Amino acid sequence: MERILGRENTGWMLIGAAALVLIACAMVVVAFGMESVAPGVHDAFHDFRHVIGMPCH
């Protein structure tokens, strides 16, 4: 079923957009292994980062 942009859907769209932004931020943290943001993320996703071609040590 198509959802047309309107007042009744704006709230859900904002929630969806916020969720997408949060997931995108998490993706960036994982992709670059930002230890300062999430301790342990570098080691946890080290192999994944190399396999998808992101720069690492």
Place this chain on the structure above:
Amino acid sequence: MSLTFGFKDGIMAGAVGGVLWGLVSMAVNSATGVFTPEAGLVHDTVSFALGGVLFGAVAGGFLGAGGRAIPFRNVYARAVFTSTLVWMLLRVGGAMLSAIEPERYHVLTPETVQGLLLSALLGAMVAGVWSFWKGTAGENGNTLKA
């Protein structure tokens, strides 16, 4: 002008496709031997699945929300374009980090090429899940079925 946004469906289809893509990526890397894994199989299975969820959800979310901003009418072409674009943006960020901190971030061409091809594969897999779930019909360049 009416706009149809499929945030939720895009994220869901992307997450499912992303899990599959993560596991396939691990298998592809084993076949190519581009990078020798340093962690165990169980650890990598979990991390690749989780990483795949994130990448797939982002690609699927933008695919669902993209509307006319994404060229092409075919959902596979749209998904491959979106996922490759996301990967390229990250890769540009990685290149900048490498330029700033070269001793910390090393760029390896074989891994980069593999990553680019895998990002295209991610798009294909997300579109596959999307098509399986929603069907390829229903997009007109402005809207995607939500």
